[in-house]
Amino acid sequence: MTTTIRPNGAAEIARAVARGDVSAEDLARAALADIDARDGDINAFTDITRERALAEARAIDRARAEGQQLGPLAGVPYAVKNLYAVAGLPTRAGSKINAAGPRATDDALLIERMRAAGAVLLGALNMGEYAYDFTGENAHYGPSHNPLDTTRMTGGSSGGSAAAVAAGFVPIALGSDTNGSIRVPAAFCGLYGLKPTYGRLPRTGTFPFCDSLDHLGPFARSVADLGLVYDVLQGHDASDPVCARRPVEHVTREIAKGHDGLRIAVATGYFRADAEPGALAALDRAAQALDVSDAIDIPRAAEARASAFLITNAEGSALHLERLRRRPADFDPDTRDRFLAGALLPASWYVAAQRFRRVFEDLMAETFSRYDVILAPATPTSAPLIGQKTISIGGKDVPLRAHMGIYTQPISFVGLPVAAVPVREAAAMPYGIQVIAPPWREDLCLRVAAALEAAGLAKSA
Missing domain, CATH: 3.90.1300.10 (Amidase signature (AS) domain)
Structure with a gap:
């Protein structure tokens, strides 16, 4: 299939893929080429999961061709802070020490949920060492550069996550927030970010920083996309002892209510x-x-x-x-x-x-x-x-x-x-x-x- 459009938002991408206006594989190849061309100036990524991304995208295209119902994030490229376990990669957590450790055998739970929704993982993202950072600078992998002004910080510790979204490499990215590590980079890079309630999203398969303060959450360039990915991520998991047993409360349909009242x-x-x-x-x-x-x-x-x-x-x-x-x-x-x-x-x-x-x-x-x-x-x-x-x-x-x-x-x-x-x-x-x-x-x-x-x-x- 030949790409005739390159939609930007996650919701727009998923609709275009579901209609057959664009193939998930072509979108993944375009995003990977963009990263190859420009990330040298941004330094958002520490690992590119190229073959995995193409395989996931092809699976989405096959499912559509077979008439299967696609997930709400079908064909949407995304990336994750490198404290999320990604099968086949070391879980760096921004460190030199972890990089030399064993490679993950399984994905973090939120990555599994993203894959089940049809999203396509492009790689793992730079971050402050062991998440103890507000700058986006890293002594081992170099600083992430703010796409709005590459002389300036992205903020941290989820600096690579914010940079990847602000640069347009991906429409959504996952990060973590202990003391502000989603909110500070979102502010510096001009993005929307969500730190959910402590215990709302399971942290299963992520490298910890401060257990009684650690949260996971997404970045996006629109509130609609932020709500869309948050809905995909919700759900209890007993493997994280602080993850609350609460029903999934979809926010996508609530956003349009606005602030009246x-x-x-x-x-x-x-x-x-x-x-x-x-x-x-x-x-x-x-x-x-x-x-x-x-x-x-x-x-x-x-x-x-x-x-x-x-x-x-x-x-x-x-x-x-x-x-x-x-x-x-x-x-x-x-x-x-x-x-x-x-x-x-x-x-x-x-x-x-x-x-x-x-x-x-x-x-x-x-x-x-x-x-x-x-x-x-x-x-x-x-x-x-x-x-x-x-x-x-x-x-x-x-x-x-x-x-x-x-x-x-x-x-x-x-x-x-x-x-x-x-x-x-x-x-x-x-x-x-x-x-x-x-x-x-x-x-x-x-x-x-x-x-x-x-x-x-x-x-x-």
Whole structure:
């Protein structure tokens, strides 16, 4: 079959393949050729699954020719952060150490679900070492470059995932988010991202970072595609002990409801104190587009962020302690030193941080008794330059890595669902807005995200 069109969005691709307007194999070959031609400048991919992609695409084309019903992602190319197990590849998790380990014998569960829906896997994507990163830089594989300005960071740790989607290599990609690793790259690269409720999506077959904070989720260039892939990914799995036994709640049909009737507030206080003017202007534009005037000061957010830091350091260092003893020279020095610092934390601090988690959950539950959705900035700045070490916050220069998650960490600390929504003025670099909802209400996140998308806040991205 000869390709007559090359659709861009996941939903558009699946419809075109199902109609026979384009073959899945031709789409896969075109995407692979694009990666070959341009990824040298972007550095999104660490592994290309070329033969697998073509085999999966041919299987889709055969199924269509035989009159079989195709899945909702039939022929859609995608890629995954390289902490997802991909059969035949080492599960790098952004590290040198894992790259020399055994190759995976099975796919991560979410990859199995994507394949069952007809999606075509093109490869594994660059990331910050062991997911402990907000920059998208990697000492072993090089930095991912922001497709909107290749001198700038993608954000991390899912930097390759964001770069692959923003560059147009794939319409969707899978990442992970512990303290902001979907929301920060989505903001820097002008994309939509979804961090579902903690426990919503099973993490089976992925390399962990901080078990009590780790989430998985997708990136896309539209809210419709974000909802489409999220619906495919849902479902309980007993292999992940924190994966909740909840019914699959399809959001695709909910998105069109928009924000009418929802009680929405804009986070103030902590969530405005250290943002640069552009980030605040983006938040104000979003509030204006939704006709939102209510503001709310989320109590004790700074303590939530500090507690998230302690838990991350303690759990991450415990996971990697044996690697730190055996192969300290094979870590990125920045990552190694943060893990070593975490290993020295008193156990009483970790316990206190976990206890405060329940306190903050109760505070957020009270907040959501008054509002359905809260808007907040995703990052205090737009994408910094690759190699930049500090940013200016509140008139002071502070370490960049530690401060890019100041607005995302309090939210993932208690596992709330969040959609990241891009806001961009003309040719300027984008900012991101967090659309935050109560637990298990991803539908509300995506309804408001769709309303912001319809308002045209990111049309130039």
